[in-house]
Amino acid sequence: MPFAGDYFGNNYTEADFPFPGEEEIIPDLASESLPQVDEASDHSDDDSDTGSNDGVDGPDVVTQTNPPIPHHAQPVGANNTPPSVRTPPAEEEATSGPATAPGGIAIDAHDSLRSAPQYITEYPGKKAGAPISVALNNATAAGYPGYRDQLGSNSANVWAPFSSKMDWEVAQWAKLRGPGSTAFTELLAINGVMDALGLSFKNTAELNKIIDTQLPAKRPAFTRQDVIVGGETSEIYTRDVIECIKALYGDAQHAQYLVFKPERQYADADKTQRVYHDMNTGKWWWDTQKSLEQQKPGATVIPIIISSDKTQITLFRNKTAYPVYLSIGNLPKGIRRKPSKQGQILLAYLPTSRLLHITNKAARRRAQCNMFHACMSNILSPLRLPGINGIPMVDGHGVTRRGHPILAVYVGDYPEQILVTGAFTGDCPRCECPNAELGDYPNEHNHRDLEAIHDALEHLGEPDYAQTCRDARIKPIQHLFWEDLPYIHIFQSITPDILHQLHQGVVKHLISWVTDACGASVIDERVHRLPPNHSIHRFKKGITSLSRVSGTEHRQMSSLLLGLLIDAPLPGGVSNRPLIAATRSILDFLYLAQYPIHTDATLASLDNSLQEFHNNKHIFSTLGIRENFNLPKLHSLVHYVHAIKLFGTTDNYNTESTERLHIDFAKDAYQATNRKDEFAQMTKWLERKEKMAHHANYATWREADQSCTTLDATPVSSPPRHLWEPPDMACKLNVKMTRHPTKKSVGLDTIISLGGYGATSFVPALCRFIVQFQNPNFTRGQIEAGAQEIHLPFRSLPVFHRIKFWNERVHGNQTLDSIHAYPSRSTNGDVIAAARFDIALVSVQKGTFLIRLPGMRVGQVRVIFTLPENSHQLLGFSPGKPPPRHLAYIEWFSRFPSRPEPHLKMYKLSRSFVQGADRLVSIVPVSLIQQSVHLFPKWGRDRATYLSWSAEDILEKCNTYYVNSFKDRHMYYNVY
Incomplete structure (x- = not known):
């Protein structure tokens, strides 16, 4: 096969090739002269919950509460300035904001996220967050040494109160991982089991007794109270909120991570690009600290994060639980998001009674509101x-500070937000925007007037109370639980909710609108034909007929939605550009809103995305799909930027974390009961589990240092600053290959044949690679001549069918991405698995350690193989310079154009050819492959043409493609 330019180029040094360890040494392609593909321009063309809002008060709610105290402090951080926006245009064509790269991202916005903030302004003064005591007796009484003293164990038995390591590990397995209590008792009852294991307990009851009586409780116990509503008694199980805060703050496992004061972080020396990630980088903490320092210098703010949500705990009988969770903003969000780190604590189970004995529906709803607020007031009133004034707070290092626990954030879905704020259903729970104007943009309404609402609440008991509350746009509830809590503006404490507002809200509506615009048959036909990818879910039955779609499924749909609109005709010949622009802008907003780190530049991009949607939403009215956009969940998007600036990025308070906690604290807990008086059993089960989890951490500490004379070291006044990590989506993915090949021997005929792997130019490409690798200074002519002299000493090769991508430092052993390359498999003539040859993003420029498009190229992986070691010498490889262990045969697509296609804002590619119909190919080290790529086909106007395609052959039949930037967060962040 005539030489037409290969992967590496002309000028080589030994450093240009990865050797035995496949280190990340990137070959130079500066002089590479692959033929350019002619990139000729292409000319182809409800949320409105309803309910009674009358002024009827429900029956009185009777519970044990503390007497009210005056509102002592003004709320802080109430920045009511709306974002700068533009008036939406009236014309029919798509309109855009400032020039941006694909994804609506300003060209330089991502650069500010790739490196750690170098310019940090700490809160001025030495008193804020400063210790008030670092006495040694505090250190010995805190953390694991204090726990050891409570155990009363001697230094000899690390596992006390259990008799041995075996005894402890069996107990740990039984309570944290094992079967039910009855099954465990039956296991130990088997003759000889208990003696063989040397256990100090013979059944579950005895193990429970050890846990209950001999393991110290590091978290407070639950107490049961009665709540009486209209003569009906309900139960509430609660914990002391102050003790829960102390338990989280003083946990030895958390000591090294705690943050004690706010700071401002910047990405540039001029301090124009502020960086937001954890809660201490937001404006709320800084403003609250400032207010406290004016009244009580030397304060340590303890931001309280409360979340609540009713959840189903049985598939039948409609059994529900109503858990309330608590965490503190002093813990980094990475700790709070991981259940194994125990950064969240179950604070209460609220009553779940439906109050069916109240026959008037409006009165019943109001009674449920009153019951909720009375219970929450009982739980949170100790925070006042x-x-x-502050209270002493001792951390796991034994350092004491004066902590001020202040409710900062309340996390919940829309019904929960309405319940917490007392707002009317259909209104915005944060701002004063009238219901009829929720769909307007720009929207300049301020946060609700907290003082006016407090004034209205003071009329409780007066005849005009209901009307006064109605005038203030809140429901006439007896006592809102937050009305006497200090330093709180409850309406700005209501935070964004990615799960319900975006995935289950706006995206759900958008999919419905797009389906109405394009037709369900067109949408499903295209879904069936999208090429496979690790990150793309295969909806084999389409997406338009699905029912009870989950948030996870809506997330999966959002990754492919834009590709379904390419060339999609609309009724009446209406241009589809506004539809694509509106869809693209919502997807941009969705992906941007989930960034774990933001700067002012990316927040401006977030606002631009929302602006672009409103500029183009007229397409849905033009098509008769939607007359107005007065949807609370759509309106809520205008508050995202403000919330991120106040409290940090959305992963600080996303309800997805709450949904995950339901499994541990509600569903699993219920499954451990006998279904009788279940909440008493659930709370006891959780207390024992928490004790065992804490004791496991203690046992690890004891085992690591059996002397235990001090807590790791002399207590320090403050923990070391955390090492900043770039967002996980910006972290490089590492290639992981299986130890053994999928097939030990695949014939070259099978590799080359179209019925096999289809690597038709495999032999000449491999010969050129061998010559290039051994002679990096050869010219093209020399490489071609040398390749003619290579004779392969084998007729078969070991072949791998999959490349995995991990990032163990950030995600452990989770497979984040993968690339498949294998032919079809059949049994008895029936195809049981279709052929699959995935698309990859490959580094083609020396020094490209970050994913930057000028140094990347897209190719289809046909074969992943290794050269047999017994052939190395025969091929001329020296023992000190063996070839890379894993190699891949790549069929190249065209280079990335300088700019994305302006209409779709996606990069357009096509196959690269040499000498007519021959595809441009290379063999490259697998270590140069960065991640998989998903391509959208250019469907064209001829429906009959793409109906002849299938998911298995679309990459062969289609001529033009677009790079799917919504494949996953890594692709969206890096390909711009």
Whole structure:
């Protein structure tokens, strides 16, 4: 086969090739002269919950509460300035904001996220967050040494109160991982099991007794109270909120991570690009600290994060639980998001009674509101005075500070937000925007007037109370639980909710609108034909007929939605450009809103995306799909930027974390009961599980240092600053290959044949690679001549069918991405698995350690193989310079154009050819492959043409493609 330019180029040094360890040494392609593909321009063309909002008060709610105290402090951080926006245009064509790269991202916005903030302004003064005591007795009484003293164990038995390591590990397995209590008792009852294991307990009851009586409780116990509503008694199980805060703050496992004061972080020396990630980088903490320092210098703010949500705990009988969770903003969000780190604590189970004995529906709804607020007031009222005056807080290092626990954030879905704020259903729970104007943009309404609402609440008991509350746009509830809590603006404490507002809200509506615009048959036909990819879910039955779609499924749909609109005709010949622009802008907003780190530049991009949607939403009215956009969940998007600036990025308070906690604290807990008086059993089960989890951490500490004379070292006044990590989507993915090949021997005929792997130019490509690798300074002519002299000493090769991508430092052993390359498999003539040859993003420029498009190229992986070691010498490889262990045969697509296609804002590619119909190919080290790529086909106007395609052959039949930037967060972040 005539030489037409290969992967590497002309000028080589030994450093240009990865050797035995396949280190990340990137070959130079500066002089590579692959033929350019002619990139000729292409000319082809409800949320409105309803309910009674009358002023009827429900029956009185009777519970044990503390007497009310005056509102002692003004709310802080109430920045009511709306974002800068533009008036949406009236014309029919798509309109865009400022020039941006694909994804609506300003060209330089991502650069500010790739490196750690170098310019940090700490809160001025030495008193804020400063210790008030670092006495040694505090250190010995805190953390694991204090726990050891409570155990009363001697230094000899690390596993006390269990008799041995075996005894402890069996107990740990039984309570944290094992079967039910009855099954465990039956296991131990088997003759000889208990003696063989040397256990100190013979059944579950005895093990429970050890846990209950001999393991110290590091978290408070639950207490049961009665709530009486209209003569009906319900139960509430609660914990002391102050003790829960102390338990989280003083946990030895958390000591090294705690943050004690706010700071401002910047990405540039001029301090124009502020960086937001954890809660201490937001404006709320800084403003609250400032207010406290004016009244009580030397304060340590303890931001309280409360979340609540009713959840189903049985598939039948409609059994529900209503858990309330608590965490503190002093813990980094990475700790709070991981259940194994125990950064969240179950604070209460609220009553779940439906109050069916109240026959008037409006009165019943109001009674449920009153019951909720009475219960939450009972739970959170202990925060009042400590929030103002402070209380001693001892961390796991034994350092004491004066902590001020202040409710900062309340996490919940829309019904929960309405319930917490007392707003009317259909209104915005944060701002004063009238219901009829929720769909307007720009929207300049301020946050609700907290003082006016407090004034209205003071009329409780007066005849005009209901009307006064109605005038203030809140429901006439007896006592809102937050009305006497200090330093809180409850309406700005209501935070964004990615799961319900975006995935289950706006995206759900958008999919419905797009389906109405294009037709369900067109959408499903295209879904069936999309090429496979690790990150793309295969909806084999389409997406338009699905029912009870989950948030996860809506997330999966969003990754492919834009590709379904390419060349899609609309009724009446209406241009589809506004439809594509509106869809693209919502997807941009969705992906941007989930960034784990933001700067002012990326937040401006977030606003631009929302603006672009409103500029183009007229397409849905033009098509008769939607007359107005007065949807609370759509309106809520205008508050995202403000919330991120106040409290940090959305992963600080996303309800997805709450949904995950339901499994541990509600569903699993219920499954451990006998279904009788279940909440008493659930709380006891959780207390025992928490004790065992804490004791496991203690046992690890004891085992690591059996002397245990001090807590790791002399207590320090403050923990070391955390090492900043770039967002996980910016972290490089590492290639992981199986130890053994999928097939030990595949014939070259099978590799080359179209019925096999289809690597038709495999032999000449491999010969050129061998010559290039051994002679990096050869010219093209020399490489071609040398390749003619290579004779392969084998007729078969070991072949791998999959490349995995991990990032163990960030995600452990989770497979984040993968690339498949294998022919079809059949049994008895029936195809049981279709052929699959995935698309990859490959580094083609020396020094490209970050994913930058000028140094990347897209190719289809046909074969992943290794050269047999017994052939190395025969091929001329020296023992000190063996070839890379894993190699891949790549069929190249065209280079990335300088700019994405302006209409779709996606990069357009096509196959690269040499000498007519021959595809441009190379063999490259697998270590140069960065991640998989998903391509959208250019469907064209001829429906009959793409109906002849299938998911298995679309990459062969289609001529033009677009790079799917929504494949996953890594692709969206890096390909711009």
